[in-house]
Amino acid sequence: MKKLLLVPALVLGFVFSINAQQADETETAVVASATQDFVEIAVDNLPQAVKDAAAKDYAEHTISKAYATADALTFKLELADKAGETSTVYCDAEGNWIKQEEEK
Structure with missing residues (x-):
């Protein structure tokens, strides 16, 4: 048993x-x-889906710097608002947000 x-x-x-x-x-x-390690790229070289997502979800911000992983599947964007505050956001190539870090 x-x-x-x-x-x-x-x-x-x-x-x-x-x-x-x-x-x-x-x-x-x-x-x-x-x-992952990111390499700085020109903002113009971002995929259109990433630029569209940033324009839609962060309309009050501008992309001051852009970074990409070696495989160009993940992007890191430094956004600046009119007051000069910056934030860092991460997204995939389709414009889906991964995470966000607030900076002052």
Whole structure:
């Protein structure tokens, strides 16, 4: 009888360890994409989708500097408003926002 209870416990333990490992891999991928090396590029060289997203979502700002990863899949934009405050935003090539850092 004890052996019958041991088998389901082992199976559940195995399943939970696989799920925990997958969650760790997902978190690592998100952190890795946020810390990639960026190279400065001309604002004119940004994909149109990125420029359109910035114009729509940050209409009161101008893109002062633009950066891209080597694979040109992730972009870092430094935005400035009329008061001179800057913020840094990250987006993908389709203009989807990844994260934002406020700066003063």
